[in-house]
Amino acid sequence: MSAAITTASNADESFTEAFGGWQHRSILIVDDEPGMRSFLKRTLASRCSRVETAESVEDAAVLLGQQHFDLIILDNSLPGKSGVDWLHEIRARGLYNDVVLITAFADLDIAIRALRAGAADFLLKPFRVNQILSAIGRCFDRAHLRRENFVLRRELDQHADLAGADGLIGQSAALQPIHDAIERLASVPSTVLITGESGTGKEVAARAMHFLSNRSRNHFVPINCGAVPPDIIESELFGHVKGAFSGAASSREGLFFYAQGGTLFLDEVGELPMAMQVKLLRALEEKKIRPVGADREIPVDVRVIAATNRNVELEVAEGRFREDLYYRLNVVQLQMPPLRDRLEDIPALAASFVRQLAQQLGVPPRPLDDKVLASMAAYSWPGNVRELRNLVERWLILGNLPDAVFGNRMAINVADRAADGEVSLEAIEKQHILKILAESGGNKTEASRRLGVSRKTLERKCAEWGV
Template sequence: MNTENTEKNLLIIDDEENMRHMLTTLLCKFGYNVDTASDGHQAIEKVMQTHYDFILCDLKMPNMDGMTFLESAKKYLTSSTVIVMSAYGSIETAIEAMKLGAYDYISKPFKTDEVYLALKKAEEREALKKENSQLKKRIKSIEQNYSFANMIGKSHAMQSIFKLALKAAQYDTTVLISGESGTGKELIAKGIHFNGERRTKTFIPVNCGGIPDNLLESEFFGYKKGSFTGADKNTKGLFEEADGGTLFLDEIGELPANLQVKFLRVLQENEVRPIGESKAKKINVRVLAATSKNLEVETKKGRFRQDLFYRLNVLPIKIPPLRDRCEDIPLLCSYFINKFKKTLSKEIKGISNEALSILLRHKWPGNVRELENTLERAAILSEEKILMPEHFPFEQTTDLDIDNIDNILEGYSLKKAQRFIEKKLIIKALEITKGNRTKAIQLLEISHPSLLSKIKTYDIPL
């Protein structure tokens, strides 16, 4: 068995001098700083003055036995790992010792290997506890410094959005949140609601594109009993259900024209009229809307009412796609890996630099949602504690198609074409060499300073 210097303080408590001597000789060889006590009284004096990482404690001793020691010294043992020993014990005794804080139990007589292995097992547990504690602190730090409503981001763009959303939360102003699918529009909406005065009231999210056109009006405005076939009772619509709280209208750009007029009236008059009712009802609802479409373009094309757009766009929040804030990817990886470590009950410590490099180069058409799903799949497939490149089998981007160059390049500028092709070839070389710049310059046939300059010029993530 190889010796190794663990530099851990260890206390042996045993009334037999031969046992203390044998264990001291053995464990000093393995690098433990060993101290001894002949009974519980001496041991209490020791633990009051010195912190011990590990304690080997006999259960059967005169003056004060091991069980009494565990109970009496409990407040001094909160960060010590105790392993009890006894020739007279039983399973019941071991269980009682565990209840008093002992970690493990060794029956006498024992082989020397048993003691060492029990200590190594305890060390592994302590290392894992320490690692988990550090990870929790790191995640807590991330959540405190770089988060808003379960969204993570330390990039300047996201920090600005978090500040704007917190400001928006203090008022009842209508907010229009725009961004590609998967960027976290609903999370921002929830953050605004739960950081505002309506936090104790209901938050109702609804996808405007997920309700059939013929049901939209009844869903949003409700209806009176007998107003149409199947209307067998008075039913509140979503606006009334959200009274006092917040209604989040996701994909507002999908609303048909006839509903856009009625939504505008709700926002202007703060009232709704259920189908079949002759009178309108006053409501107090905060409306937050979101869209993956460019509503300004939709307005110009006549597909979205200009007056409704202006009424919704009082405070616009535009969430950038993940590909435009690559600096957030490592932080998001840490957050999601910690999440899947718990939900999947797998010991995943992190992600390799090579794998992270692949994630940084990916375009993320599905944004943060795609990143989360990708990491979950990798965590499920991985048999290792570190996620490796093979766990992220992205399809490689297709090479430049010369026949379709007119669809890629605009105008006739040779300089623009040169920059486009240079950037593409540099990215390709870095992908093939897995980020090895020495090998990349050989493929590109340029100097190292030139490569660094072009990487900076073209803002190529490494």
Template sequence: MKNNNTPKRAQPSVLIVDDEENMRHMLASMLKRDGYVVETAENGEAGIEALKIHPYDYVLCDIKMPKMDGMAFLKHAKLLSDTTTIIMMSAYATIDLAVDAMKLGAYDFISKPFKSDEIKLVIEKAAERDRLKRENVMLKEQVRRFEGQYRFGHLLAKSPAMRDVFELAAKVAQYNTTVLIVGESGTGKELVARAIHRAGPRRDKPMVAINCGGIPEALLESEMFGHAKGAFTGADRSKRGLFEEADESTLLLDEIGEMPVPLQVKLLRVLQESEIRAVGQTVSRKVNVRVIAATSRNLPQMVADGEFREDLFYRLNVVTIELPPLRDRVEDIPLLCQHFIEKFNERLGRNVKGIEPDAMSLLLSHRWPGNVRELENAMERAMVLSVGNQLSRDNFSFASSAPDAKPPIEQLFEGYSIKEAQKQMENAMIVKALKATEGNRTHAARLLEISHPSLLSKMKAYNIDL
């Protein structure tokens, strides 16, 4: 083997494997002029020894050679490195030979004699392919880091409040602790419960869920604990309850605040003793169930009003995860919108790219009484109605606020001073825009429709540091 140069990894490197000295010399001279670091080997065995020392970017290899021919070299080389691009050369080229070489992992096959431009073109194409592969790997890594940073299960958010939720949920997922998830309707309580289940040691078994407010009181006990044959009219066979179905897994008691008080006593016993008794039976059986409860109601107030047992509340309230409403984390809205665009593009066969700025401004200012569920429905409707690849303001329409909600002006301002109200409005809008853009002042100024210097001046006046 003849060393023409010592490879420097800052430059692309090429190994030329050919038993013809003139061919090696010609290719080496040409490639050096183009900025490649080049080494040569006079046969396949020497080429393999060279590959053991340096993982070359590209290999130009002849087919017909003594000691080890090109096809044998190709087999050995692919075992040594799957990142090296190998280009085969031969004066005895046939279609079958080329196909065999490609099956063994060759990038391309060139027939001798060839023009120097042909070699350059093949290597440039290979370099472009490698560049695209590297970019693809980088993008996947960025997506992986993004998902690790902004995702927990199927939940997606980047606001500090939700990041705290993700962190707490990830911690509690590893233990058998009872969890109480509270939040307004549509904030994603069941998604959090499922994410906790999937992140925990019981993930191999499916989570079981029951809506305590969606089943008639007379049937809820049977649904939860099961019943024996003949336990009541219509019980023509025995039935397993959901606690038994969730044995060794997780049971979500959704809308636990709707559970009747008499049944709360029986649920408390199950949580304390880890055993259930089916309706119509006298014998209890042990169950190993991890319980997660969720509610949109104010349980402490229900306890005070006598509508919910205090002892059950404290038994459920070991770890509480409180989900903030969407209106309190508007910085999550652009991220959620992009997620829903990707979701509905696939479901509806659309190719929507994004949302126009004035439409996004509308979404950021909406109160979202239905929270993330309302946003998802609004996005689906907008994508059904849209024509182009950008969602416009006209694609969105919202029902009026709930009747008992205060008018926005009463929520923001006290007193009657117009000057003071203007200051409070500007302060609130600047903070909202900065949160929505993660502190990017240029983008925030664009959302606020003011100049960048004007934004900086107002931030200083209102002592805003975001």
């Protein structure tokens, strides 16, 4: 081992405790001195999931092209090319790995150049064990906070409709297969395509899969593909290097970078332009991405879950969605049921939204009475769970349900659907009975009198519908 290396007693125990979570991290050591490589590898191998070494930037470049590293420990004095010069090069190529630069020369100019090139830390040889561990810990902490802040900012900006829900709420027969599938799919890395009408909780299902998986230690990064302009969607997903296009004044990481080790949720994936579909397919197949303007690909470890409210098979048949990408995404398909098929879940959903929204709005939570729930059960919910949430918010703000407005919306909905021939006579009968039940305030004796049927018949109907 080089004489430039000194050690500190008890460093192992103190720094293992101080910086938890290293067991999932990977580090690349680039140094031409065998003693330094051996020392650093022995120091870090028991703490990290993977530690690789390279004696030149050429060898390091090969390793970086094969797999992702969370951190690079880079010696500045290397044969043929300095560490700082190589750091400039990899940054220009779109590689954003954190770098700790080490050098035996106390040169202020080198330190300034290293930091300007994007080095996260700078250490002067000789250094102690606790110094290098501290530098690595700071890098890991900053990287985690940077990703966490980015994800939180996106979620605040997007203000997801079902934010705050811990999962899918309800135990209806229509939802039970979804609960079972999510639990099974959480344990495998396969891509999943979630389909269903708008507002049925596709993102909630994707989040549940992520948080039940071993990727939950890293981030769940959502993007609505239909909300991003087609000319910047590639940069949004893959990132870009400085000067890649007009206005690219600096390099920028993409969403794949922030989802590293976690899950990327592609909502409304059917809205992706055809050119972007080709690049996404390649990223899924090769597990590598190429930032816009970069001349090399970067390995990534990201699970992709996609969702759409479109009929994807029809989109493929009509040439608007690539068949090969469809089959790559559709390893497993999860079809989310509409709310009208799980009316018995409405009380639990509405109560959950009351708790969430009352806190957000700063108003006292109000219990949902039978009349309100009966009115909700009498509606067909074309906007699904999202519409229910919005109605609960309106109810909390106004203090009551505007029965006339709600009734008209229901009646118009039933009439339109019947005119289109999309609803059976049985469905219209159900809507009518539930409407009368709502108007009777949930009183089945009164409702059966108005309907001209026995209470026993009404109770049997309600039992069939889970009301």
